[in-house]
Structures are given as C-alpha cells and as structure tokens.
Amino acid sequence: MSRIKVKIKEKDLNIIKEICKSFNNEQGELINVLHKTQEHFGYLPAEIQEVVAKELEMSVAKVYGVVTFYSFFTMKPKGKFPISICTGTACYVRGAENVLGEFKRQLNIEVGETTPDGKFSLSCLRCVGACGLAPVVLVGDKTYGRVSPEGVKDILAEYNDK
Amino acid sequence: MEKVKLSIDNKLVEVEKGTTIYKAAKQLGIDIPVLCYMNLEGLGIENKPGGCRICVVEVEGRRNLAPSCSTDCTEGMVVHTHTMRVINARRTVMEFILSDHPKDCLTCAKSGNCELQDMAVKLGIREIPGQEYAAMSTYKMDFSPSIIRDLDKCIMCRRCEMMCNEFQTVGALSAFNRGFQSAVGPAFEMDIEDSTCTYCGQCVAVCPTGALTEKDHTRDVINALSDPTKTVIVQTAPAVRAALGEEFGLKPGTLVTGKMVTALRRLGFNYVFDTDFAADLTIMEEGTELLGRLTKFLGGDKEVKLPILTSCCPAWVNFFEHNFPEMKDIPSTARSPQQMFGAIAKTYFADKIKVKREDLVVVSIMPCLAKKYEAQRDEFKVDGNPDVDFSLSTRELAHLIKQANLDLKTLPDEDFDKPLGESTGAAVIFGVTGGVIEAATRTAYELHTGKKLAKVEFEQLRGMEFIRKATIDFNGTPINIGIAHGLGNARKLLDEIKAGKSEFHAIEIMACPGGCIGGGGQPLHHSDSSILKARTKAIYAEDEGKVLRKSHENPYIIKLYEEFLGKPMSEKAHHLLHTHYFDKSGKIEIS
Numbered sequence: 001m002s003r004i005k006v007k008i009k010e011k012d013l014n015i016i017k018e019i020c021k022s023f024n025n026e027q028g029e030l031i032n033v034l035h036k037t038q039e040h041f042g043y044l045p046a047e048i049q050e051v052v053a054k055e056l057e058m059s060v061a062k063v064y065g066v067v068t069f070y071s072f073f074t075m076k077p078k079g080k081f082p083i084s085i086c087t088g089t090a091c092y093v094r095g096a097e098n099v100l101g102e103f104k105r106q107l108n109i110e111v112g113e114t115t116p117d118g119k120f121s122l123s124c125l126r127c128v129g130a131c132g133l134a135p136v137v138l139v140g141d142k143t144y145g146r147v148s149p150e151g152v153k154d155i156l157a158e159y160n161d162k
Numbered sequence: 163m164e165k166v167k168l169s170i171d172n173k174l175v176e177v178e179k180g181t182t183i184y185k186a187a188k189q190l191g192i193d194i195p196v197l198c199y200m201n202l203e204g205l206g207i208e209n210k211p212g213g214c215r216i217c218v219v220e221v222e223g224r225r226n227l228a229p230s231c232s233t234d235c236t237e238g239m240v241v242h243t244h245t246m247r248v249i250n251a252r253r254t255v256m257e258f259i260l261s262d263h264p265k266d267c268l269t270c271a272k273s274g275n276c277e278l279q280d281m282a283v284k285l286g287i288r289e290i291p292g293q294e295y296a297a298m299s300t301y302k303m304d305f306s307p308s309i310i311r312d313l314d315k316c317i318m319c320r321r322c323e324m325m326c327n328e329f330q331t332v333g334a335l336s337a338f339n340r341g342f343q344s345a346v347g348p349a350f351e352m353d354i355e356d357s358t359c360t361y362c363g364q365c366v367a368v369c370p371t372g373a374l375t376e377k378d379h380t381r382d383v384i385n386a387l388s389d390p391t392k393t394v395i396v397q398t399a400p401a402v403r404a405a406l407g408e409e410f411g412l413k414p415g416t417l418v419t420g421k422m423v424t425a426l427r428r429l430g431f432n433y434v435f436d437t438d439f440a441a442d443l444t445i446m447e448e449g450t451e452l453l454g455r456l457t458k459f460l461g462g463d464k465e466v467k468l469p470i471l472t473s474c475c476p477a478w479v480n481f482f483e484h485n486f487p488e489m490k491d492i493p494s495t496a497r498s499p500q501q502m503f504g505a506i507a508k509t510y511f512a513d514k515i516k517v518k519r520e521d522l523v524v525v526s527i528m529p530c531l532a533k534k535y536e537a538q539r540d541e542f543k544v545d546g547n548p549d550v551d552f553s554l555s556t557r558e559l560a561h562l563i564k565q566a567n568l569d570l571k572t573l574p575d576e577d578f579d580k581p582l583g584e585s586t587g588a589a590v591i592f593g594v595t596g597g598v599i600e601a602a603t604r605t606a607y608e609l610h611t612g613k614k615l616a617k618v619e620f621e622q623l624r625g626m627e628f629i630r631k632a633t634i635d636f637n638g639t640p641i642n643i644g645i646a647h648g649l650g651n652a653r654k655l656l657d658e659i660k661a662g663k664s665e666f667h668a669i670e671i672m673a674c675p676g677g678c679i680g681g682g683g684q685p686l687h688h689s690d691s692s693i694l695k696a697r698t699k700a701i702y703a704e705d706e707g708k709v710l711r712k713s714h715e716n717p718y719i720i721k722l723y724e725e726f727l728g729k730p731m732s733e734k735a736h737h738l739l740h741t742h743y744f745d746k747s748g749k750i751e752i753s
Contacts (some may be wrong), residue, residue, distance in 0.1 A: 007753040059333025064349035
C-alpha cells in the first residue's frame with residue numbers, strides 16, 4: 001500500500017479479492033493474479049494494483065514493477081478490439097514495422113493508445129510463436145498471418161459493424 | 163563442511179562449498195571490481211543481483227564469462243580475473259553503463275565520493291563510444307524533505323531496492339519499466355513523499371551514484387550564520403563525533419568530539435551545544451514513562467500498554483505511523499532528543515539569553531536523513547516557526563567545515579557551551595543499537611530500586627545481532643527487554659505484539675544497521691561493515707571516559723527541572739517534550 005487513499009467500487013473490490021483468493025493469496029502467483037484481473041477488467045489501473053498488493057501482502061511498488069515490466073499488462077483501458085502487432089525478430093524482418101505504420105495511419109493513434117470511440121487499441125508484442133506466418137497481427141483472440149500494409153484496411157473492415 | 167579446491171590467477175585456494183568466486187579471490191588478496199554487488203560482512207546484508215557484469219571473470223572450459231559475485235566455486239575450477247578477454251569485456255560493460263548516464267560529474271552531489279566515478283577511473287575509461295545511440299532516460303527530479311532522487315543517474319544496481327524491501331521491509335522502492343527506461347522508484351512514479359518511505363536514508367547510504375542524495379541545507383545554514391540579526395546555535399547528535407573524522411581522512415572510529423566543537427565555533431555558531439544533553443532529558447521523560455507504566459502493570463492494571471517502545475528514531479516513528487497505526491499508543495510519547503533540544507532551546511534558553519524565538523536559529527547535526535523530515539513536522543512548530551530550523555547530516559557538516567577552510571585534523575579540542583552542552587555517558591550511547599535502552603535501564607533501575615548500580619555497563623544489551631533479548635533484574639522484578647535494529651527486524655517484534663505474544667516490557671528500535679552510527683546521513687561506508695564496528699567502539703569509549711554516566715546525575719538536567727520544568731512528565735514537560743502520533747496508512751475506500 002502507498003499512503004494515497006484508494007477509491008474502488010465494492011463489486012470490483014470483491015472480484016479482485018476473489019481472484020487473489022483463487023491463487024491462495026500467494027505472492028508467487030502475482031503474474032497469474034494480474035493476468036486474471038486484466039482479463040476481467042481489461043486493464044490494471046493504480047487502484048486495482050493497490051488492492052492486489054494489499055491482498056497478496058506485498059508492496060504496491062513491486063506490483064507496479066511487474067505491471068510495467070511485461071508489455072502484456074496495461075494500465076490504460078484497451079479498445080473493444082485490441083490490436084497487437086508482433087515485432088519479434090522474424091516478424092520485424094518480414095516488415096512488421098510497415099504494417100504497424102499502416103495501422104497507426106488508419107486508426108490515427110500511437111502504440112499504447114485507444115481510438116476515441118473505444119473500438120480499437122494498438123500495442124506491440126514480442127513473438128507469438130507463429131514465426132512461419134510472419135508478420136503476425138492479433139485482433140483480440142484472432143490471428144492474422146503474412147499481413148501486408150495493403151491488407152490492414154481489410155482487417156479493420158471485418159470489425160466495421162461489430 | 164564440504165570444501166572445494168580451485169585456482170584463481172594461478173594461485174590455489176580451498177574454500178567452503180557455496181563460496182562465490184569473488185569471495186574466494188578476496189581470500190587470495192585479489193580484489194575483483196564490483197558495482198552492483200554489495201556485502202556488509204558480518205551483518206548478513208548482501209545484494210547480489212548479478213546484474214551489472216563488471217565482476218566477470220574467465221573460467222576455463224566455460225563458454226561465456228562468469229559473474230564472479232554470483233557464481234559458486236567448484237572443484238578443480240581454473241579462474242582468470244584479468245585476461246585480455248576479461249579486461250575488454252569489463253570495459254565494454256562499463257562503457258555501456260556510462261552511455262546511459264549523465265556526464266555532469268563536476269556539479270554532481272556525489273562527485274569525489276561516487277563508486278561509478280571510481281570504477282571509471284579504475285578501468286581507465288577515456289571515451290564512451292556509441293553514446294549517441296543510447297536513449298538516456300529523462301525522469302523528473304523528486305525533491306522530498308529528506309531525500310532527493312535523480313533517476314537519470316540510476317544504474318540499476320538495485321542496492322536501494324534491497325535495503326528498502328528486504329532489510330527495512332518498507333517497500334517504497336521497486337524496479338519498474340525496462341530497457342533504457344528502467345529505474346527504481348515508488349509505484350506509479352509517485353513522489354517519494356506520497357509513498358510509504360520512512361526517510362531512513364538507507365537507500366542513500368548504499369547508492370553508488372548520485373541518483374539518491376540528501377536534501378542539502380548547508381546554504382540555509384551559511385545564510386543564517388551571516389545574518390547579524392540572528393543568534394545561531396547548534397546541537398550535535400552522539401553518532402556524529404564517531405564518524406565525522408572519516409570525511410577528513412581519519413581512521414574510522416576516531417572520536418573527534420573536541421575538534422568538532424572547535425570547528426563549529428569557528429564556523430560562527432554563537433553557542434555550540436550537544437544533542438546529548440537532550441538525550442539525558444529524553445531518559446528522564448521516557449524512563450519516567452516506562453516506570454509509570456511498569457508500576458501500574460505490576461500493580462495489576464490490565465489496561466496499561468506494554469511493552470513501551472522507544473520513540474527517538476524518526477524513521478521508526480514514520481514506519482509505525484504507516485504500517486502499524488492501530489498500535490500508535492504503544493510507543494513512548496517522548497519526543498526525540500533533536501526535538502526536545504529544539505523545544506528547550508526556543509523557550510528556556512531563548513528566555514535566558516533574552517532573544518526572541520524568531521531570532522534564534524537552531525541547527526542540528528545528525529547522522530540521519532529522517533531528522534530533516536522530523537524537524538519540519540507541523541506539531542514541532544509554534545506559529546509556523548520550527549523548534550529546529552535546519553537539520554544537517556554528518557556529510558553536510560563536513561562540507562561546511564571544508565568550505566570554511568578548516569582542517570579538522572589539526573584543530574585543537576574545545577568543550578561544549580553550557581547549559582545545553584553538558585551530558586553523561588548514558589546520552590552518548592544513544593548513537594548505537596541498544597544504547598537508548600541501556601541508558602534508560604541505568605536511570606530506571608536506580609529510580610525504581612533506590613539503589614546505586616555497582617556496574618553501569620549492561621553487556622547483555624550490547625552487540626550487533628539484529629534482534630536481541632535480555633532480562634534485567636530490578637531488585638527481584640525481572641524486566642524483559644527487546645532490541646531491534648533495522649525496520650524489518652522491528653516488524654517481527656511488532657507482529658509479536660499484535661498477536662499478543664510479546665514477552666517484553668520495553669523495546670528499543672532503531673531503523674538503521676548498528677543504530678545511528680550506521681545512519682543514512684553518515685559518511686558513506688562503501689559496503690565496509692568494519693567501519694560500523696569501529697564507530698560503535700568509539701561510542702562506548704566516549705561513554706567510558708565520562709565522569710557522569712547516568713542521565714539523572716546530569717547537573718544541568720537537574721537544574722532545568724528545578725528552574726523550568728518542575729518534574730518529569732509535568733504539564734510543562736508534556737507540552738514541550740512529548741508528542742502524539744498519526745495514522746498515515748493508505749486506505750481502500752468503497753466508492
């Protein structure tokens with residue numbers, strides 16, 4: 001805990017407590033707890049990290065350290081359809097940078113941002129283990145392989161009416 | 163214990179299994195350079211993240227170089243510590259570290275006392291190739307009342323993180339982000355003031371660079387000294403005299419009490435007083451409070467709060483206000499010696515010399531950074547005027563003395579001024595772990611039993627063990643005393659109290675290793691724990707050399723009560739010498 005007062009809804013507080021309890025409130029399970037928590041809330045704002053720290057009886061500085069170390073975790077709300085561009089070695093060599101540039105241009109946002117309508121957010125990740133399909137893009141759980149800058153428009157179009 | 167034999171730089175050595183190459187080399191007189199690694203030998207405080215890779219060595223048959231600080235010796239190992247490959251690698255590592263480090267050494271607070279700078283000299287670094295590719299971090303400076311953080315100078319050795327989390331269990335600091343942006347700090351990059359930091363300053367004491375330094379008040383003091391309308395007085399904490407000499411090249415453990423007094427007088431202080439006087443006063447108040455609670459307890463009072471906890475250490479006070487607010491009525495209400503001194507100086511003494519409160523400037527010289535924070539707490543101010551105006555660390559005093567062209571080593575010895583400069587041996591030992599409770603025992607024993615102590619030394623309360631226990635026979639009544647230094651060790655005793663399992667009547671707690679002699683404001687020990695031991699010895703030597711060794715025998719304390727305070731715990735004493743504590747814990751509220 002820090003000295004700052006944290007405000008949180010009772011319902012949300014109970015959900016975090018439940019998640020921590022399902023991992024026996026063990027400090028060693030921090031990453032799993034954060035995974036589950038982010039899965040539920042979509043992101044990990046400061047208040048949530050404070051509660052997790054309290055439940056696992058560890059310092060919130062440590063929790064924040066883990067959240068900022070792994071690019072998977074985010075402190076900002078993601079879009080309804082989070083877009084992740086793999087910039088691991090294989091994808092990078094096969095032109096991931098240009099694909100990323102096209103997504104930025106089409107959506108008019110930077111990496112780590114969300115479109116104003118809350119629909120799309122953009123992030124990079126390192127290797128999803130599908131190097132044969134490089135460059136790879138994930139939208140939510142769906143994987144797109146051998147993506148070219150020209151194909152970006154078509155991918156986005158799939159989510160037009162969703 | 164199983165032994166292994168190995169060769170380091172063609173010399174054979176036998177060590178216990180589990181010994182690192184770095185430590186084995188040390189036995190042979192080979193000093194492998196280390197940067198992130200830190201070991202306070204004999205205290206069990208060790209940092210070995212194996213992160214910086216300055217300490218790499220070549221091990222025959224191993225493909226890559228091995229970090230000697232975190233690689234264990236094995237049977238038949240052949241190690242080389244200065245082959246061309248090792249020297250080149252070490253230099254490259256250093257160049258990488260420096261490529262992401264500011265180059266403002268000339269004006270850096272750590273200049274001349276910086277382990278990174280020393281390492282650059284040792285490795286013969288003359289240029290830093292490739293720095294144009296490095297993405298230097300640009301964190302904002304964080305100014306707190308005690309500690310200043312300049313994260314751009316952080317080299318990720320993580321010593322501060324280890325001290326803050328493992329030793330102190332404060333948990334204010336952690337590494338965050340990654341790559342060039344990685345640094346160590348509180349959660350959400352909040353200012354240290356908003357975190358659970360206690361200002362113990364142990365992060366500053368171990369930081370190898372200028373990333374963590376103290377808030378410097380030397381300018382303010384020079385300004386006050388040169389203001390003709392101000393009367394400027396100074397008080398010096400016991401631990402300062404046992405360490406100040408180190409800043410002037412004297413051997414650790416050299417007492418410089420008399421030379422320090424002369425230096426302060428020549429700096430222009432109107433009166434040179436001693437915090438030790440206030441330490442004697444603390445014993446009168448805290449000792450009386452202890453006896454009061456004990457008498458009630460022995461009389462069958464179930465409501466009385468025991469054990470009583472000492473309250474001299476401001477980092478410790480911050481610690482329980484943050485972490486154990488539900489127990490804030492257990493510590494003694496006695497203010498720390500620094501604050502007792504300030505309160506008496508700005509009332510009793512100001513009246514005596516007929517100077518108005520606002521024209522009297524009280525400066526304190528402390529081995530501590532938390533004292534800076536303590537001095538500016540609102541409850542220690544009268545109409546906005548603080549009882550202690552400026553608190554300087556031992557290091558800052560050394561700077562002041564050097565700026566005044568004084569060579570401490572060659573100065574004659576002088577005595578403190580009267581009346582707030584007289585003290586007993588009991589006050590001096592406040593500077594080491596176990597000292598406050600020993601001083602309290604000397605007085606409480608005599609006041610409680612009405613008998614004279616045949617021997618004033620209580621050896622069973624001394625030592626460097628982190629948690630110590632002793633039972634003192636108060637004329638048939640056994641009194642259980644606990645001692646802890648290091649906040650992580652204090653936490654263990656507090657958890658016992660919380661669980662209702664504490665067997666103690668009184669507990670002394672100091673935040674820093676060894677007590678105040680190992681404080682965050684002391685000359686840097688650069689991981690040499692023998693320095694802390696030498697300072698401890700010096701403090702006990704000073705006590706032994708004193709004629710008066712029990713606080714209640716200090717004639718000026720007796721006079722202070724006669725002329726001004728009445729008796730210990732009187733209404734006036736309560737008003738000036740006691741305090742109250744706050745709940746500063748974070749709260750999770752339902753919105």
